[in-house]
Amino acid sequence: MGTVAQRLIGAAGAPPRWLQSGARFVPVVLALTLWQVIVDLGLVNRDFLPSFSDTVAALAHMIRNGEIGLNLFVSLYRALSGLVIGSFLGIGIGLLMATSARADGFFGPLVATTYSLPKAALVPLFILWFGIGDVTNILTVVLACLLPVIVATYHGVKAVPPVLVWSARAMGTPGPAVLWRILLPAALGSILTGVRIALSFCFVLTISAEMIAAKTGIGKLIFIYGENGAYAFMFGGLMAVVIVAYAADRALVAAMHYILRWDDSLHSVTSYD
Amino acid sequence: MTDRARAPAGSSTGGALRRIAAMLRDWVFYAYPLVLLVLLWEAANRLGLTRPLFLPSVPDVIRQFATMLVSGEIVGPLALSLYRAFAGLALATAFGVAIGLFMSRSRFAHWAFDPLVSIALPTPKIAFVPIFILWFGIDSLSKILLVAFTCVLPMVVATYHGAVGVSRSVIWSAEAMGTSESKMLYRVILPACMPYIFSGVRVTTPVALITAFTAEMIAGGGGVGANLMFAQRFFQTSTVFVDILVMLITGFVFDSILLRLRDRLIPWQDEAERQ
Numbered sequence: 001m002g003t004v005a006q007r008l009i010g011a012a013g014a015p016p017r018w019l020q021s022g023a024r025f026v027p028v029v030l031a032l033t034l035w036q037v038i039v040d041l042g043l044v045n046r047d048f049l050p051s052f053s054d055t056v057a058a059l060a061h062m063i064r065n066g067e068i069g070l071n072l073f074v075s076l077y078r079a080l081s082g083l084v085i086g087s088f089l090g091i092g093i094g095l096l097m098a099t100s101a102r103a104d105g106f107f108g109p110l111v112a113t114t115y116s117l118p119k120a121a122l123v124p125l126f127i128l129w130f131g132i133g134d135v136t137n138i139l140t141v142v143l144a145c146l147l148p149v150i151v152a153t154y155h156g157v158k159a160v161p162p163v164l165v166w167s168a169r170a171m172g173t174p175g176p177a178v179l180w181r182i183l184l185p186a187a188l189g190s191i192l193t194g195v196r197i198a199l200s201f202c203f204v205l206t207i208s209a210e211m212i213a214a215k216t217g218i219g220k221l222i223f224i225y226g227e228n229g230a231y232a233f234m235f236g237g238l239m240a241v242v243i244v245a246y247a248a249d250r251a252l253v254a255a256m257h258y259i260l261r262w263d264d265s266l267h268s269v270t271s272y273d
Numbered sequence: 274m275t276d277r278a279r280a281p282a283g284s285s286t287g288g289a290l291r292r293i294a295a296m297l298r299d300w301v302f303y304a305y306p307l308v309l310l311v312l313l314w315e316a317a318n319r320l321g322l323t324r325p326l327f328l329p330s331v332p333d334v335i336r337q338f339a340t341m342l343v344s345g346e347i348v349g350p351l352a353l354s355l356y357r358a359f360a361g362l363a364l365a366t367a368f369g370v371a372i373g374l375f376m377s378r379s380r381f382a383h384w385a386f387d388p389l390v391s392i393a394l395p396t397p398k399i400a401f402v403p404i405f406i407l408w409f410g411i412d413s414l415s416k417i418l419l420v421a422f423t424c425v426l427p428m429v430v431a432t433y434h435g436a437v438g439v440s441r442s443v444i445w446s447a448e449a450m451g452t453s454e455s456k457m458l459y460r461v462i463l464p465a466c467m468p469y470i471f472s473g474v475r476v477t478t479p480v481a482l483i484t485a486f487t488a489e490m491i492a493g494g495g496g497v498g499a500n501l502m503f504a505q506r507f508f509q510t511s512t513v514f515v516d517i518l519v520m521l522i523t524g525f526v527f528d529s530i531l532l533r534l535r536d537r538l539i540p541w542q543d544e545a546e547r548q
Binding site: 024025026027028031048105106107109110112113114115116117118120121122123124125127128129199200203204206207208211212218219222223225226227231234235238241242245246248249 | 307389397400406408482487504508516528
């Protein structure tokens with residue numbers, strides 16, 4: 001009796017991994033079903049909330065005619081190149097600040113005062129200087145990604161136990177090697193946490209900048225469909241954004257797990273999975 | 274890095290004078306990179322490297338700031354933006370704390386909310402602006418709800434982590450003494466995760482301000498963000514600079530206030546946060 005079920009569930013009795021991780025998303029399926037049902041039952045005005053199936057159909061249509069592919073590619077190019085430039089600059093400045101009091105004194109106040117400035121506010125200024133397009137967009141993303149990475153690198157390096165540095169020095173490690181072989185690896189968990197924050201910023205800023213002024217991009221696409229009242233398409237574009245942002249975050253977390261597989265404090269690093 | 278060096282406490286009037294002098298000195302040392310930046314900006318202007326349309330001179334911006342301050346072009350929109358940001362933040366805190374506590378106490382709530390939170394957390398919420406305009410108009414309501422939507426998830430996560438981190442033995446002791454479930458929440462768990470909630474508020478305050486300003490820039494409907502876009506459309510670059518300055522100062526002031534508050538309310542949090 002029940003061999004099929006047993007075989008499905010697995011010999012040890014515990015459900016297999018794919019089933020476990022699949023079961024985790026049951027609430028999402030329920031929420032999407034609820035969305036479909038309340039629209040189909042006419043509980044909400046269809047003009048204001050297209051149903052799930054209409055949204056998926058619109059998304060599929062936009063994927064087929066290449067609208068999503070083109071605009072998503074443009075947006076991802078802006079977001080990710082901004083993220084990469086911002087992260088490397090941020091790691092460099094953060095390292096500099098953590099190892100030199102003079103650099104700390106110079107960059108510290110700049111970081112503290114500009115941290116809570118909405119970087120999107122610079123978009124109108126950048127449009128004046130560089131015109132509408134990739135430069136304005138990427139520059140905004142770079143500035144937004146820079147700060148969390150600086151702060152994370154700074155705190156990460158500052159938190160490295162001095163014993164590690166002393167031991168390395170005592171064993172005759174030269175200065176630059178201390179940086180590469182001790183400080184950077186020890187701070188990597190913290191740095192990557194900063195990059196994860198920057199990843200979410202890079203999407204927010206790309207889309208904000210595109211909605212403020214752009215000719216292409218997924219943010220612009222959503223905005224235009226919204227203005228024209230093609231709401232199923234607006235929701236479809238948004239659905240693409242949600243999926244891409246979630247996938248990017250998952251990919252980064254997986255990469256962090258791989259890169260930091262030697263690190264005991266890994267679980268505190270990727271605290272919310 | 275964010276804390277300015279504290280001046281030594283004095284006891285007499287001479288001490289007070291010394292304290293002020295020390296504060297002034299600390300401030301100058303602290304602010305020199307900013308001053309340098311402003312000087313560089315003014316130099317570029319004086320040397321004719323840029324056109325005023327692209328980069329107005331420092332005195333022009335200061336003059337414009339004063340004019341707008343007197344005419345109420347700063348205070349009115351700023352009040353509107355702050356109202357939107359903090360109304361949204363208040364909603365987010367109320368709902369976020371409730372959901373976070375609920376998730377920590379009920380397996381069902383955790384099962385139901387966890388995947389939704391983990392999908393919604395990395396979503397760029399600003400992309401929902403067109404939908405919020407559609408549902409709630411272009412006035413304050415759509416901005417308040419967008420701010421709430423953006424801030425509620427970090428608040429859920431902060432509260433949940435705080436509540437889950439409450440020591441088992443504390444909960445068991447309370448249970449052993451016959452504490453009811455509702456009392457457990459109010460008297461044991463909520464106070465114990467207060468530092469986490471406060472830390473969540475501190476993290477989400479700039480997010481709330483940024484979201485409100487950005488939503489105003491995209492959707493219009495008054496506030497500092499909408500003013501900035503309006504000024505840019507008419508190439509009033511000095512007004513653009515004034516509005517950016519207003520946003521910068523606002524963010525900095527609120528961050529400083531929250532830092533002070535934290536030192537006052539939960540001095541042990543600083544250590545906990547570093548871990």
